[in-house]
Amino acid sequence: MYATSIRGTRYTFPDLKSLMAKATPLRSGDCLAGIAAASAAERVAAQMRLADLPLSTFLREALVPYEEDEVTRAIVDGHDAAAFASVASLTVGELRDWLLSDAATDETLAALAPGLTPEMVAAVAKISRNQDLIAIAAKRRVVTRFRDTLGLPGRLSSRIQPNHPTDDPKGILASAIDGLLLGNGDAVIGINPASDDLRRCHELLRLIDELRETLDIPTQSCVLSHVTTTLRLMERGAPVDLVFQSIAGTQRANRSFGVNLALLREANEAALALRRGTIGDNVMYFETGQGSALSAGAHHGCDQQTLEARAYGVARLFKPLLVNTVVGFIGPEYLFDGKQIIRAGLEDHFCGKLLGLPMGCDACYTNHAEADQNDIDDLLTLLAVAGVNYVMGVPGADDIMLNYQSTSYHDVLAVRRMLGLAPAPEFAQWLESMGAMDERGSPKPLALPAAVLPLLAKA
Amino acid sequence: MTETLPETHDKLAGLRAATPARIFLPRAGLALATQANLQFQLDHAEARDAVHERLDVEALIKALRSRGLEVLRLASAARDRRTYLLRPDLGRELDEASRAHLAGSADDYDIAFVIADGLSARAVSSHAIALLDEAMPAFQQGSWKLAPVVVVEQGRVAIGDEIGEILGARLVAVLIGERPGLSSPDSLGVYLTFAPRVGRNDAERNCLSNIRSQGMSYSEAAQRLFYLCGEARRRQLTGVELKDDTPLARRDDQSPRLGDPER
Incomplete structure (x- = not known):
C-alpha cells in the first residue's frame, strides 16, 4: 500500500500498479479501464508519491506477475544490474532530475539503458511535462x-x-x-x-x-x-x-x-x-x-x-x-x-x-x-x-x-x-x-x- | 506559385488513375497548394460530420413500414454521442426500456435484421433501405422466418448479440455505419452472427464491408449476405470457419493493425 497526505487530505493507493495508473496524465483509455485518478488532485498526489518511490521498488514488485507473463520474465531476467548501479539509489523524481541534468548525455544514457526497466521509464514519463519528454529524448540518438x-x-x-x-x-x-x-x-x-x-x-x-x-x-x-x-x-x-x-x-x-x-x-x-x-x-x-x-x-x-x-x-x-x-x-x-x-x-x-x-x-x-x-x-x-x-x-x-x-x-x-x-x-x-x-x-x-x-x- | 510534376509524360495520368491515393499533388513551396489543402479539409469535415450526425430514425422507420415490415425502435445504453465514443461497452448494451420493449417480441426466428447508426448515420440513411430492398426478397421467398426489423440508436456491432438473444433469433445481421474514412464518409457494413448471445467475439462473425456507391454494390452485398446466411444455417456457425466462397468474394479479412478500431 502506498499513501501520502497533501494539504490535509490522505490519499492511498493499494498497490504499485494503481499508483502508476493514477499518476498517469488523463486519457480516455485509463478511464475506460476504470483505473484513472478520480480527481485532478488525486492524480498529482499519485505523481508526488511516485516521485518519492525508490527505483529499486520496480525490481521487487512486478506489475504483471512474473509467473504468468513472459514479458515480465524477459524484463526481469534481462535486467543489467551493473548498468543500473549508477542510479540504483535514486527515486523516480531524482532520476527525472538527473535525466534533465548535463550529466545525462547520449553516452551516459546509452550506458544506462540496459539498467532501466520499462516500468521505471514509464514512471519518469508520468511525472514529466511535455517539454521534459522532448528535452531528454533529444539527448539520445539510437542509430x-x-x-x-x-x-x-x-x-x-x-x-x-x-x-x-x-x-x-x-x-x-x-x-x-x-x-x-x-x-x-x-x-x-x-x-x-x-x-x-x-x-x-x-x-x-x-x-x-x-x-x-x-x-x-x-x-x-x-x-x-x-x-x-x-x-x-x-x-x-x-x-x-x-x-x-x-x-x-x-x-x-x-x-x-x-x-x-x-x-x-x-x-x-x-x-x-x-x-x-x-x-x-x-x-x-x-x-x-x-x-x-x-x-x-x-x-x-x-x-x-x-x-x-x-x-x-x-x-x-x-x-x-x-x-x-x-x-x-x-x-x-x-x-x-x-x-x-x-x-x-x-x-x-x-x-x-x-x-x-x-x-x-x-x-x-x-x-x-x-x-x-x-x-x-x-x-x-x-x-x-x-x-x-x-x-x-x-x-x-x-x-x-x-x-x-x-x-x-x-x-x-x-x-x-x-x-x-x-x-x-x-x-x-x-x-x-x-x-x-x-x-x-x-x-x-x-x-x-x-x-x-x-x-x-x-x- | 504552385509546382507540380511536368505533365509531359503520358504515364503520369495512368499512374494517377491507378490509385485513389492523393498523389502528385500540386505544391506551394514544400506545402500543399491551397486547393489541395482545402480539398483535404473538406473531406475531413464531411467525415467528422458523418460521425456526429444523428440518425433520422423516424424517416428510416417510415420507409421500413411502407415496405410492410414490422419495426422495433431501441436505444443502446450510451445516451449521447460523446458517451458512445468514450464508452464502447455501453454502445454494445441495450438500455433498460429497450430490453423490456424487445422482450415483448420474443419468438423463434431464423434471422433478425438490426440497423444501427454506428459511426456513420449517413451510411445508414443512404444505404440501409436500398440494401434491404435487394436482400429481403430472397429471404422472404426462401421461407425464412424474419424477426421484426430492429432500429437501434448509438449502437455498436455487438449490440446485435443481445438483440438476437432476447428475440430468439438463430442469426442476426447488423447493418451499421462504419468508421468514416476521408474518402468514404458513408460506408455501410453488415456483420453476421450465428446463435447470437452476449459475449460473442468478432472472430465469431462474418463481415461485409465498404457498401457504398464507390464500393461494394447493393446487389453484390445482398447476394453475398444471402449466401453467407444459407451457409451459416447449414453449418450452424459464423466466423473465421465460414469462408465466403462466392465468386464475388474479394477481401474482407483486412489484416488488423493493433486491433481493429471498433466499427
Whole structure:
C-alpha cells in the first residue's frame, strides 16, 4: 500500500500498479479501464508519491506477475544490474532530475539503458511535462543500419506507406514513386497489405524489391504481414528485408496478436540468416500503440502508458531497425483528442529512446477522434525537435486502405526544412545523384525516372 | 506559385488513375497548394460530420413500414454521442426500456435484421433501405422466418448479440455505419452472427464491408449476405470457419493493425 497526505487530505493507493495508473496524465483509455485518478488532485498526489518511490521498488514488485507473463520474465531476467548501479539509489523524481541534468548525455544514457526497466521509464514519463519528454529524448540518438544509416543527429527519415485498398500493384507503385520523388522512404518502403494472403504478399515484396533494385535505392522494403506469413514467405525465398510485427506489453495481449517471444525469435533468426542488409543487421520492424492490451482484455489492471513501455521491453530483445508507436490509430476510447494523442506520442518516443530503441512515430488520428491535421502538425514538429528517427510518409496524409490520417510526404519535407534536418546520408546522396533534390532539400519537379517505366508496364 | 510534376509524360495520368491515393499533388513551396489543402479539409469535415450526425430514425422507420415490415425502435445504453465514443461497452448494451420493449417480441426466428447508426448515420440513411430492398426478397421467398426489423440508436456491432438473444433469433445481421474514412464518409457494413448471445467475439462473425456507391454494390452485398446466411444455417456457425466462397468474394479479412478500431 502506498499513501501520502497533501494539504490535509490522505490519499492511498493499494498497490504499485494503481499508483502508476493514477499518476498517469488523463486519457480516455485509463478511464475506460476504470483505473484513472478520480480527481485532478488525486492524480498529482499519485505523481508526488511516485516521485518519492525508490527505483529499486520496480525490481521487487512486478506489475504483471512474473509467473504468468513472459514479458515480465524477459524484463526481469534481462535486467543489467551493473548498468543500473549508477542510479540504483535514486527515486523516480531524482532520476527525472538527473535525466534533465548535463550529466545525462547520449553516452551516459546509452550506458544506462540496459539498467532501466520499462516500468521505471514509464514512471519518469508520468511525472514529466511535455517539454521534459522532448528535452531528454533529444539527448539520445539510437542509430540502426540495414542498407542505410538511420537515427544520426541532424537526420529525419520517413517510411513511404503506399497502401492501396485492393493491393493493386500499379497503384502501390504510383504512391511509392510519388514518395521517392519527394525525398521520402529512407526508413523503409512499407506496405500494409489489405489481405494477408501469402501469394499477394509475395507479389508485393517482389514489386518493391524490383523498384529498389532498378533505381538502386539505399533503403529497405517491408510488407507488414503477420510474422507467421513473413516466415512462410522467407521459406519460399521471397525477398524479405525486414520482419514486421505488431507487439504489446503483456503475454496475453501478444497472444491476441498471434505471437509470442519464441515466434519472434524464430523470425528474427530467419531474417538474419538471409543476410540481405548491406551495412547492418537490424532486421526487425515493430509497431505498438497505447491501448492495445486493454482492447485485447489483457491489461492486468495496468495503465496503457506503462504497458506501452513494456512493449518496448519486448522490442529491445531483437535489436530492431525500426519501432514506431501508431499513436492515434486505436480510437478515441483510448486517446480521446489531439491533446491526449500528442502527449502519448511524446511519452512513447521518450520511453522508447531511454530503453535504447530507434523510435519513430506514426502521428495519426481517426475520424471519430477529436483531432485534426493541426494536432498532427504540432506532434510532428515536437517529435522532430525531440529527435524522432522517422515518421510516416502517406500520400496526402490520407491512408486510403486503413482509413485514417497520418503525416504526408510534404509534411516530412516541411519539417526537415524548418529544423534543418536531412534524410539518412546514403539516401540523401542517392536523391542528389538522381537529381531529385536541390541543395536546400526541395524536390525538383522531375519527370518519372525512365528506369521505372518497364516496371510500370509489368505492374 | 504552385509546382507540380511536368505533365509531359503520358504515364503520369495512368499512374494517377491507378490509385485513389492523393498523389502528385500540386505544391506551394514544400506545402500543399491551397486547393489541395482545402480539398483535404473538406473531406475531413464531411467525415467528422458523418460521425456526429444523428440518425433520422423516424424517416428510416417510415420507409421500413411502407415496405410492410414490422419495426422495433431501441436505444443502446450510451445516451449521447460523446458517451458512445468514450464508452464502447455501453454502445454494445441495450438500455433498460429497450430490453423490456424487445422482450415483448420474443419468438423463434431464423434471422433478425438490426440497423444501427454506428459511426456513420449517413451510411445508414443512404444505404440501409436500398440494401434491404435487394436482400429481403430472397429471404422472404426462401421461407425464412424474419424477426421484426430492429432500429437501434448509438449502437455498436455487438449490440446485435443481445438483440438476437432476447428475440430468439438463430442469426442476426447488423447493418451499421462504419468508421468514416476521408474518402468514404458513408460506408455501410453488415456483420453476421450465428446463435447470437452476449459475449460473442468478432472472430465469431462474418463481415461485409465498404457498401457504398464507390464500393461494394447493393446487389453484390445482398447476394453475398444471402449466401453467407444459407451457409451459416447449414453449418450452424459464423466466423473465421465460414469462408465466403462466392465468386464475388474479394477481401474482407483486412489484416488488423493493433486491433481493429471498433466499427
